[in-house]
Structures are given as C-alpha cells and as structure tokens.
Amino acid sequence: MSSVLDRFLRYVQYDTQSDERSTTYPSTGKQLVLLRDLASELREMGLTDASIDQYGYVTATIPATVDKAGIPVIGFIAHVDTSPEMSGAGVKPIVHRAYDGRDLVLPDAPDAVLRASDIPELAHHIGHDIVTASGTTLLGSDDKAGVAEIMSAAARLAAHPEIPHGAIRIAFTPDEEIGRGTKHFDVAGFGAAYAYTLDGGPRGEIEFESFSADAFTATFHGFNTHPGYAKGRMVNAIKVAAAFIASLPPDSLSPETTGEYEGFVHPYVVQASVDTTSVKLIVRDFVTAALKDKEAMLTDLAERAVAQHPGARVEIAIEEQYRNMREVLDRHPDVVEHAREAIRRAGLEPRSKPIRGGTDGSRLSFMGLPTPNLFAGEHNFHSRLEWVAVQDMEKAVEVIINLTTVWALSGSQG
Numbered sequence: 081m082s083s084v085l086d087r088f089l090r091y092v093q094y095d096t097q098s099d100e101r102s103t104t105y106p107s108t109g110k111q112l113v114l115l116r117d118l119a120s121e122l123r124e125m126g127l128t129d130a131s132i133d134q135y136g137y138v139t140a141t142i143p144a145t146v147d148k149a150g151i152p153v154i155g156f157i158a159h160v161d162t163s164p165e166m167s168g169a170g171v172k173p174i175v176h177r178a179y180d181g182r183d184l185v186l187p188d189a190p191d192a193v194l195r196a197s198d199i200p201e202l203a204h205h206i207g208h209d210i211v212t213a214s215g216t217t218l219l220g221s222d223d224k225a226g227v228a229e230i231m232s233a234a235a236r237l238a239a240h241p242e243i244p245h246g247a248i249r250i251a252f253t254p255d256e257e258i259g260r261g262t263k264h265f266d267v268a269g270f271g272a273a274y275a276y277t278l279d280g281g282p283r284g285e286i287e288f289e290s291f292s293a294d295a296f297t298a299t300f301h302g303f304n305t306h307p308g309y310a311k312g313r314m315v316n317a318i319k320v321a322a323a324f325i326a327s328l329p330p331d332s333l334s335p336e337t338t339g340e341y342e343g344f345v346h347p348y349v350v351q352a353s354v355d356t357t358s359v360k361l362i363v364r365d366f367v368t369a370a371l372k373d374k375e376a377m378l379t380d381l382a383e384r385a386v387a388q389h390p391g392a393r394v395e396i397a398i399e400e401q402y403r404n405m406r407e408v409l410d411r412h413p414d415v416v417e418h419a420r421e422a423i424r425r426a427g428l429e430p431r432s433k434p435i436r437g438g439t440d441g442s443r444l445s446f447m448g449l450p451t452p453n454l455f456a457g458e459h460n461f462h463s464r465l466e467w468v469a470v471q472d473m474e475k476a477v478e479v480i481i482n483l484t485t486v487w488a489l490s491g492s493q494g
C-alpha cells in the first residue's frame with residue numbers, strides 16, 4: 081500500500097470538525113487528538129524537535145542535508161480541521177481501485193453518486209485509484225490530503241539524507257475552515273522565509289492570487305411607535321434596508337453573476353427590526369484599490385435609500401478581512417517560479433487560476449510569510465461527494481520533495 085494512501089485513510093477517520101460558534105482555541109478539542117498524534121509520528125520519523133504548542137499548532141524541522149549559504153528555510157503547511165458544513169464523524173473511506181469511467185455509487189446513501197457526466201474531472205482519472213467517503217459524511221481530503229502528503233514527504237526526506245535540501249519546516253494548523261487558522265501562528269518562531277500550503281485541487285495547480293476582502297455593514301435607524309398611532313411619525317428601518325438591498329445591481333457585481341477576475345458585493349445577513357436594521361455584506365475584488373470603489377457605491381446606495389425615507393439615517397462600518405496574496409508574492413517571484421519548476425519535474429504541466437476566496441496563505445503572506453497554495457488533489461470538498469485520486473496525492477508528495485531540491489540548487493533569496 082502506498083504510504084501516502086495509508087496515512088490518508090488513517091487521518092480521515094479522526095473527527096476533526098471545527099466550530100465557528102466556539103470561543104476556545106482550537107475551536108474543538110477533538111482536533112487536538114490528531115494534532116498530538118501527528119507530533120508523535122514526526123518524532124518517530126526522527127524529527128526530534130517536533131512539538132505541539134498551547135494553541136495546537138504542530139511544528140517540526142527536517143534539518144538541511146546540504147551545507148551551502150543562502151538557502152532559505154522553506155515551510156510546508158496543512159490544516160487538520162474539516163468543514164462545519166458537513167459531518168466528519170465516522171468517516172468510512174472507500175478506495176475505488178483502477179477507476180473505469182463509470183459512475184461511483186456510495187453505499188450508505190442511495191442518492192450519493194459521483195456521476196461521470198456531472199464531474200468532467202473524473203475522466204482524467206481513468207485507471208487511477210479514487211477515494212471517496214461512504215455517502216453520509218464528507219471525506220476530509222480538505223485538508224487531510226495535504227496533511228498526508230506533507231507527512232509522507234517528511235518521512236521520505238528523513239529516511240533519505242542523500243536528497244539535497246536546505247532546512248525544511250512543517251506546520252499543521254487547526255481551524256482553517258472557520259477563518260482562524262493563522263490567528264495565533266507564530267511566523268517568527270516558525271522561522272521559514274517562504275512557505276506553501278498544500279490545500280488545493282487538481283494536479284499541477286499552484287494558486288497565488290486570492291481575493292482582497294472587506295466586510296461592509298450598513299445599519300439603518302428608523303423610529304418605532306405603536307402602529308395604531310404611527311401616522312406621520314413611524315420610520316420603518318426594515319423598509320429602508322429593503323430599498324437599499326433592492327437597489328443593488330441586479331445583473332452584475334454579485335457572486336451569482338460574476339466569475340474569473342470579477343469582484344462582487346454580497347449581502348449575506350440581515351438583522352431586522354422597525355427601529356434598527358443592519359445589513360451585512362462582503363466586498364471582494366482581486367484589486368485592493370477596487371474595494372474602495374465598491375464601498376463608495378454601497379455607501380451611495382445606502383444614502384439614497386435613507387433620502388427616500390425622511391427621518392431615517394444610516395451608519396456604515398467597513399472592516400478589512402484579508403488581501404490578495406499576489407501583492408506580496410509578486411515581490412518574491414522565485415516562490416511561484418520554483419513551484420512551477422517542481423511541478424514540471426514531476427511530469428506535470430503547472431496551471432494557475434485565481435482563488436475566488438481567501439486561504440491561510442493570504443493571511444500568512446501579509447504576516448510576513450509569503451505562502452502560495454499547491455494542489456493536494458481535493459475535489460468536491462465540504463460535500464458527501466468529496467473525492468481524491470491516490471495518484472494525485474503521490475504527485476503532490478513528489479512536488480514537495482522536488483521543491484526542497486529546487487530551492488537548494490538555486491540557493492536564491494527569492
């Protein structure tokens with residue numbers, strides 16, 4: 081059995097779901113069970129400094145095998161938690177050997193079928209071994225594929241000191257799925273110059289562009305009175321907010337009407353009462369400066385809605401969420417270039433597409449650790465139809481090892 085598959089099948093059976101309602105760190109204690117076991121496995125490989133800190137972050141070092149000045153320390157990072165959107169308890173992984181192109185029927189739910197006609201990517205995996213869950217849970221390849229790949233690469237590097245590389249740092253983190261994965265991450269203590277998350281999709285992909293993101297809240301204030309005595313006095317904040325929402329562009333600038341490099345504004349929560357109604361929106365664009373234009377438009381629409389309702393007023397609050405990692409990575413072109421070279425050395429064609437969201441790498445890049453995202457082989461994540469091909473996981477292990485060598489040979493400071 082392939083060692084990356086063996087590890088993957090073990091790790092997905094740990095329930096590591098995170099919980100956004102929790103106020104602890106990590107958000108759920110069960111993530112610590114896997115994190116502690118990963119630290120022990122790293123020590124068993126001979127990585128003697130492997131440890132887990134008070135927040136649950138696991139780190140370890142693979143010492144350099146070449147003695148050459150100027151090789152930067154490179155990090156590899158994956159998250160252990162799975163999405164709160166779908167159960168990750170009692171995952172029963174199934175290996176469908178030598179996939180033959182037919183639909184994959186999952187045994188525990190009659191409607192859980194990976195249809196070849198719905199999932200064109202499957203056609204690229206004829207002959208591969210495909211892992212799915214059994215139909216009632218997610219699989220957890222997001223991001224246990226990344227965890228298994230980094231662990232397998234670490235085991236191989238630890239056992240083969242003849243492979244040339246500089247010092248390598250490894251980190252496993254909790255709570256990525258609820259946006260807190262980097263909250264207590266100690267970039268200086270980690271000590272890497274550059275890092276890669278292994279948390280991406282199809283083989284060959286490297287992602288280095290993410291959205292820039294702000295949160296925008298419009299709070300409309302009206303005036304409430306007894307409805308029987310309201311004539312000429314009541315100002316209904318719900319109606320002001322409704323006018324604002326109705327004035328958003330119907331055919332553009334929304335998640336449901338944009339793709340590729342287009343940004344959007346997106347109302348996602350309304351808290352309503354006659355007296356006060358707040359509308360929360362997210363604002364997204366690949367160009368950070370363009371967030372301001374979208375926010376100016378929203379402010380203008382909110383003020384127009386207020387102007388139609390004498391006696392109403394509005395308060396606007398804007399909060400920065402994360403920024404496009406490309407702004408940082410463009411200053412360190414070797415980070416992406418070396419990844420492309422490592423992917424080519426694994427016999428794959430490097431491919432990139434913009435991430436219409438953020439990653440831990442977006443935040444880490446702005447915390448001083450430039451961190452693009454490499455493919456891990458994940459598909460249909462957060463779903464009962466999640467799947468991963470074993471051959472993609474093996475390629476990801478190869479890419480990690482190639483990357484350590486490419487950095488050692490170039491010895492560049494990025």
Ligand SMILES: [Zn+2]
Nearest residue numbers: 222223256279
């Ligand atoms: Zn992930």
